[in-house]
Amino acid sequence: xxxxxxxxxxxxxxxxxxxxxxxxxxxxxxxxxxxxxxxxxxxxxxxxxxxxxxxxxxxxxxxxxxxxxxxxxxxxxxxxxxxxxxxxxxxxxxxxxxxxxxxxxxxxxxxxxxxxxxxxxxxxxxxxxxxxxxxxxxxxxxxxxxxxxxxxxxxxxxxxxxxxxxxxxxxxxxxxxxxxxxxxxxxxxxxxxxxxxxxxxxxxxxxxxxxxxxxxxxxxxxxxxxxxxxxxxxxxxxxxxx
Amino acid sequence: xxxxxxxxxxxxxxxxxxxxxxxxxxxxxxxxxxxxxxxxxxxxxxxxxxxxxxxxxxxxxxxxxxxxxxxxxxxxxxxxxxxxxxxxxxxxxxxxxxxxxxxxxxxxxxxxxxxxxxxxxxxxxxxxxxxxxxxxxxxxxxxxxxxxxxxxxxxxxxxxxxxxxxxxxxxxxxxxxxxxxxxxxxxxxxxxxxxxxxxxxxxxxxxxxxxxxxxxxxxxxxxxxxxxxxxx
Numbered sequence: 001x002x003x004x005x006x007x008x009x010x011x012x013x014x015x016x017x018x019x020x021x022x023x024x025x026x027x028x029x030x031x032x033x034x035x036x037x038x039x040x041x042x043x044x045x046x047x048x049x050x051x052x053x054x055x056x057x058x059x060x061x062x063x064x065x066x067x068x069x070x071x072x073x074x075x076x077x078x079x080x081x082x083x084x085x086x087x088x089x090x091x092x093x094x095x096x097x098x099x100x101x102x103x104x105x106x107x108x109x110x111x112x113x114x115x116x117x118x119x120x121x122x123x124x125x126x127x128x129x130x131x132x133x134x135x136x137x138x139x140x141x142x143x144x145x146x147x148x149x150x151x152x153x154x155x156x157x158x159x160x161x162x163x164x165x166x167x168x169x170x171x172x173x174x175x176x177x178x179x180x181x182x183x184x185x186x187x188x189x190x191x192x193x194x195x196x197x198x199x200x201x202x203x204x205x206x207x208x209x210x211x212x213x214x215x216x217x218x219x220x221x222x223x224x225x226x227x228x229x230x231x232x233x234x235x236x237x238x239x240x241x242x
Numbered sequence: 243x244x245x246x247x248x249x250x251x252x253x254x255x256x257x258x259x260x261x262x263x264x265x266x267x268x269x270x271x272x273x274x275x276x277x278x279x280x281x282x283x284x285x286x287x288x289x290x291x292x293x294x295x296x297x298x299x300x301x302x303x304x305x306x307x308x309x310x311x312x313x314x315x316x317x318x319x320x321x322x323x324x325x326x327x328x329x330x331x332x333x334x335x336x337x338x339x340x341x342x343x344x345x346x347x348x349x350x351x352x353x354x355x356x357x358x359x360x361x362x363x364x365x366x367x368x369x370x371x372x373x374x375x376x377x378x379x380x381x382x383x384x385x386x387x388x389x390x391x392x393x394x395x396x397x398x399x400x401x402x403x404x405x406x407x408x409x410x411x412x413x414x415x416x417x418x419x420x421x422x423x424x425x426x427x428x429x430x431x432x433x434x435x436x437x438x439x440x441x442x443x444x445x446x447x448x449x450x451x452x453x454x455x456x457x458x459x460x461x462x463x464x465x466x467x468x469x470x471x472x473x474x
Contacts, residue, residue, distance in 0.1 A: 073414075076427055189334065193328075
């Protein structure tokens, strides 16, 4: 338990926060990398997912992609981009994390667009809406909750895995942990772990609230409804032999 | 700043650095197999232990609604914690050992498994259970002969996801020096960015995950002969 005490001492020292290369600097770097990666992934995955979902093609492809991406270690991708001519540093980290953020956004966007009630689409068609109008005015609002879920999953995952960048010298809050291990300073290790875990949980809470506020339609308070929700098993590639 | 300096040194280094080198694999075969063995041991240990803990938890959570909320909430929280932080929390207690990695991995696989086990159990139709009870099935026999077979597809789905993500997560164990094939990735990174070693480790991880998924999919087919007809 005195590791925890050491961690509290570490976190209580203002110098650890404000010095250059301290917690605040690392936090800023961590957030910059994460935000860029998620935005890049959104730019790629949202239109593609919407298109695939709208036309109803490529379902097997998206499921296969999300399953294969699960098998690729983040560490491997972070390292592989770092040994290309990009060189190791924030750019390689951002690209690797962006690649990792694509599958959850793509899959959820696809499922969201695909899951729109066919009757509603029929009705919209019957009212004379063109294909594009159906996609933007009917399917998009109805798919919005799942779309937000995809972005939230991706964002939390990116914030969490940005920690690993420290293993390949990419910076971010993870470097407090790696440095602590190297210096056998377990107080710093636990302090870093607390910071990283808190950041991930905060991101999740923030985005749950944001998606609640942004989602059109009937509103129920977030967190409360979770109690009655029956768990849904995570989709696998059942039927898609990988 | 340091990055720029290193990049210059790298540019000056004209030694060949291929993406894949068969001679690297053959000459370091024993090392690779050693790390592979550790990787497989950690994965199997984490999934088996996770399943053993997850099953009673899922059964408890199904029994009462009061428990289901906290169990699921807690598991979501655990899953949000980054793996590096998880190992960092565990390391001061268990030291720089493979146990640290195993404990962290068990926690993650546990989260996936509880969720899928619970979903599988809840999907068993209530009237089927009712009918079995009416036929005089006790709780143990009800579980083994009625609920388990019906929930098996969901159980296996959970085990497959847990296995594949565990294979990928083992690599983060390099932080305490027990990362299985991940050791090759960071080893190659430290050895002046030796690509062949990095790629061998990375490709090995992916192949291992796909092989494990295939084996489990095969096991699922063998265990659920009745569902074969419905599948395409």
